[in-house]
Amino acid sequence: MFRPSSLLAAAALLVFAAPHALSAQVADIPDEMEVHKLPRQRLSGPRFGFTVFTGDVAKARQALGKQAIMSQFGWQFETQIVSTESGNQALMEWIILLGGLEQSERNLSLSWMAGYRLPNGLELGVGPNLSVRPAEDPEKVIASTTSIVMAAGATLPFGELYVPANLAVAFAEGGPRITTLLGWIIG
Secondary structure (H helix, E strand, C coil): CCCHHHHHHHHHHHHHHHHHHHHHCCCCCCHHHCCCCCCCCECEEEEEEEEEECHHHHHHHHHCCCCCEEEEEEEEEEEEEEECCCCCEEEEEEEEEEECHHHCCCEEEEEEEEEEECCCCEEEEEEEEEEEEECCCCCCCEEEEEEEEEEEEEEEEECCEEEEEEEEEEECCCCCEEEEEEECCEC
């Protein structure tokens, strides 16, 4: 019959010695196949531009005495999820914009995008968008619109500064919205 101290000694031997013995048997991975972890960067910064409304939304805005174009000011929070040695980057972005201030509007927009940037700075992204604004209908407090956004652009170096320029199309009921944004990267 085994004593409890013998069982504890055997368990400790398995827990502490077995992993070391098993790791000694693993073949070395060639350098060219080994995964190299690169530092993750946060590439956030201000954004500014304009949005053009099309279709029924443009007509409805004009009927209210508003232009079919409005300014946009905001911030983009961007994180590189994966960065390869070749320069390709998988990105996750949150973009928050306040639009229409020049027309006494307060249109708040939030987009969450998954994107990809090539080594030359060309970038593509897609994701959902939620826009909220004060309602025109007196029985409602806010009005909202949801859409899917597809964006393309480039991040260009200017000395120590990086300048992203993007064109996005938000597909929503009432017609697509086309947004152009510029900014710079802080980080």
